[in-house]
Amino acid sequence: MAPNSNVAIDIKNLSAGYDAETIIEHVNLQINHKDFFGIIGPNGGGKSTLLKAILGLIPIQKGSIHIFGKPPERGRKYVGYVPQYAEFDKHFPISVWDVVLMGRRAMRGMSPWYSQKDKKAAENALKKVELLDCKQRHISELSGGQRQRVFIARALAANPRVLLLDEPTASVDKDMQETIYQFLQEINKEITIVLVTHDIGVLSSYVNRVSCMNRYLFTHDDDRYISPEMIEKAYSCPVELIAHGVPHRVLVDHDHKKKKRTEES
């Protein structure tokens, strides 16, 4: 496949999961460079699995993933990853600075020490998230929103071309959510953003493209919108939509038949 610098992530007919269990199937997705791409869907629908497949953390069972034309193991150097905030041990003895420096490990290789260049990159990343003043603080001394920004800075320290975020605003208060999304919009000028969330509300006013994930990936013909049908399919039950992208509240009857539908975007 010829590398196309305009296509950040190219996923073709992907099935992935753990051992014998397939969690996501027949996923086709093309994310262009500098997209702000949202993937929504219910918990357990395979959103995180999709991200992990892109990162090469779980095996691909069928199909292919390319990141700037490269398979995940080689392409992930272009990718920064911000995991779900809730997974961390807050009391782990580590400072903000050391967390951000970790982001440089991928380029540092085996060398036991961080170089000046690594430190500079970490400093810039902290500056971007406006937490340079807090660099000596312990991670437990930060608010939820600040901690989330530290993990964004860790991902940015490697100067990624794509930033993947898993539920970046879970356990962050509403004001901070807005701040984080605005910040992501700001860095989106240079970096492709892909984020997964079950929080449709805030999301729709920032993303430029969106898909729904529930085992299969559902995409609206014009993927700038979330359509009620899409949500309904993804969540396989009626959903109340009160969001910026949708003009009015929709509440529809539906049958519980699961329809398989994937489309190339």
Add this chain to the structure above:
Amino acid sequence: MDSLIELFLLPFVQRMFIAGLLASIACGVIGSLIVVKRVVFLSGGIAHATFGGIGLAYYLQYTMSWMWLDPLVGALIFAVLTAGIMSLPIVKSRLREDSTIGVLWVIGMALGVLFLNGVDRSEIIVQDPVSILFGNILLIQFSDLVLMGGLVIAILLISIFLFKDLQILTFDEEFARISGIQVPLLNFVLLLLVAFTTVVLIKVVGVVLVIAMLTIPASISGLFTKDLKQMMMFAVGIGLIINIAGLLLSLWYNLPPGSTIVLSLGIVFLLALIGKFLVQHVFSKTLSIT
């Protein structure tokens, strides 16, 4: 005071304190990693399995006349073997970790008992099983110190060289994988370090009490530090002070050294917890009121 100086002139006392120093270094550095990674019981499994190795060494000394086979070397072989089995991909993917730990733990102990039972104690000198289990630092030989010293140097070199990666691994394993760290290999290296540490500690506190040395100094240190490197260094210091205090107590009152050290550690941990609680909740409140 004179008696204290005289005491330190005794070679066995000197050996004891060198052993205490080596043990403190090993348990401060590796104990901190184990505590933050929450694999204390994994280490417990490795520690207990070494009993089998010690038994085997004595058994081979007796049956094959392999007098060169030091029991501590037997312990090292079993510790490394246990670490290896725990790290096998098939074991990791098919078995629950705590079950693996449990199985290796008891098999090691049972083998130890079986082997020691097969040794005729009138033929060779065998350390009393109780002192294998609970330690007897008074019995430390110069050759033990050489092996312990070598292991401590290995522990220090490996953990300094791999510190950054170990920090990432213990903090966020998934991120370690994304960063290109060979996570299964590094996890094995960590267990290997635990195996080395266990062997260093066995002579000091014994098989059963190894967990105490691995856990308590690091836990005390963790109460007051916010940095992994600092936690390690404080843990070494705390371990050393309490080790020496425990040893002196045991010499003074003629108590079993291993248990005395462990109990001293326990008491200091308790005091540290209470102290921290008072500072955080009681004193800070009175301060904010006034």
